[in-house]
Amino acid sequence: MARQQVPVVLVAGFLGAGKTTMLNYLLANREGVRVGVVVNDFGQVNIDALAVAGQVDTMVSLGNGCLCCAVDASGLDAMLGKLSRPEAGIDVIVVEASGIAEPRDLLRLMIASENPDIRYGGLVEVVDAVEFEAARVRHPELTEHLRVADLVVLNKADRVDGDALAKVRGVVEEHAPGIPVLATDHGRVDPGLFFDPRPRESYGQLSFDDLREHDHSEHLHDQFESVTFTSSRPLSPRRLLAFLESRPAGLYRVKGHVDLASPESRSRFGLHTVGAFVQVERSAWGPGPRRTELVLIGAGIDAGDLERQLAACVAEDEVPDERGLLRFLRYLNEPDEGARHAEET
Numbered sequence: 001m002a003r004q005q006v007p008v009v010l011v012a013g014f015l016g017a018g019k020t021t022m023l024n025y026l027l028a029n030r031e032g033v034r035v036g037v038v039v040n041d042f043g044q045v046n047i048d049a050l051a052v053a054g055q056v057d058t059m060v061s062l063g064n065g066c067l068c069c070a071v072d073a074s075g076l077d078a079m080l081g082k083l084s085r086p087e088a089g090i091d092v093i094v095v096e097a098s099g100i101a102e103p104r105d106l107l108r109l110m111i112a113s114e115n116p117d118i119r120y121g122g123l124v125e126v127v128d129a130v131e132f133e134a135a136r137v138r139h140p141e142l143t144e145h146l147r148v149a150d151l152v153v154l155n156k157a158d159r160v161d162g163d164a165l166a167k168v169r170g171v172v173e174e175h176a177p178g179i180p181v182l183a184t185d186h187g188r189v190d191p192g193l194f195f196d197p198r199p200r201e202s203y204g205q206l207s208f209d210d211l212r213e214h215d216h217s218e219h220l221h222d223q224f225e226s227v228t229f230t231s232s233r234p235l236s237p238r239r240l241l242a243f244l245e246s247r248p249a250g251l252y253r254v255k256g257h258v259d260l261a262s263p264e265s266r267s268r269f270g271l272h273t274v275g276a277f278v279q280v281e282r283s284a285w286g287p288g289p290r291r292t293e294l295v296l297i298g299a300g301i302d303a304g305d306l307e308r309q310l311a312a313c314v315a316e317d318e319v320p321d322e323r324g325l326l327r328f329l330r331y332l333n334e335p336d337e338g339a340r341h342a343e344e345t
């Protein structure tokens with residue numbers, strides 16, 4: 001009997017568009033579908049892998065480089081091979097690319113795959129409805145990325161008004177003619193649509209040779225650099241806030257978690273910035289040691305200077321800075337909580 005091939009769905013999209021958020025939503029709503037995940041992050045610490053770890057059936061994590069260049073087809077096959085062995089019982093594999101991966105190269109890798117246990121299941125491109133217009137001016141490659149998508153998820157619809165959403169949808173449709181565009185927020189897409197996509201037979205103007213011969217000098221990640229900062233000593237909330245509020249324009253993305261010197265039993269603060277947006281989430285630390293782990297990604301950034309600035313955020317002593325913490329909590333993603341703290345100040 002022919003073996004059932006496991007579909008491999010590629011998830012691409014620029015830095016911070018919401019790929020991990022969507023993956024987490026799908027994992028939480030998968031209704032019995034067993035999902036294997038390949039997570040690829042650009043920084044040395046794979047923050048995305050930490051974000052999905054609790055939910056996934058099997059995961060392969062590749063940090064510190066872009067999947068599209070860091071592995072060749074046999075490398076990808078080896079990763080997918082681990083997930084697609086019949087004993088693993090996986091129904092679908094989702095590959096979350098780094099935010100600066102080149103989708104065409106991912107596709108090329110998939111097409112070159114010789115693994116008989118898998119089949120290409122389509123490419124989902126996540127677009128940030130807030131940032132896309134500005135980002136594509138700086139990085140015109142982003143519009144090109146749309147052309148190889150099988151489904152475009154227009155995410156963060158909650159952060160733009162109807163006119164702005166219609167405008168960005170128009171741009172997407174212009175560059176991805178005929179491809180379904182799904183506007184949503186927090187990556188809420190119907191898992192059925194996602195796990196059963198129908199990839200196209202051909203890629204418009206792109207032949208497989210085009211995919212193969214794609215010029216690497218156009219890669220987004222040639223323009224981007226990442227800085228990883230870790231500290232086992234808590235950071236001063238006031239200094240970290242000052243750093244965040246004066247971060248250079250080229251620093252498009254910060255993600256990770258921080259340990260802050262604070263008066264309460266210390267929380268774990270998830271930190272995300274995407275463009276001008278800052279978001280803080282609070283949770284409890286797990287059993288391991290508390291430590292700050294941040295990945296910063298940007299174009300034209302001074303890595304050494306950013307490292308120095310973050311090192312200067314380490315609190316000098318354990319004296320809690322309550323007012324500094326309250327100011328930091330203005331970015332907390334718990335509206336009532338944030339308001340309560342603002343009132344208290």
Ligand SMILES: Nc1nc2c(ncn2[C@@H]2O[C@H](COP(=O)(O)OP(=O)(O)OP(=O)(O)O)[C@@H](O)[C@H]2O)c(=O)[nH]1
Pocket residue numbers: 013014015016017018019020021022048098099100155156157158159184185186187253255272273274279
């Ligand atoms: N308001 C709002 N925030 C969102 C939405 N989707 C994601 N976010 C937030 O945007 C930030 C980035 O989301 P991620 O899911 O980590 O983005 P990503 O594409 O995986 O990021 P990279 O892997 O770094 O490229 C996080 O702070 C999310 O909570 C949305 O639809 N609305």
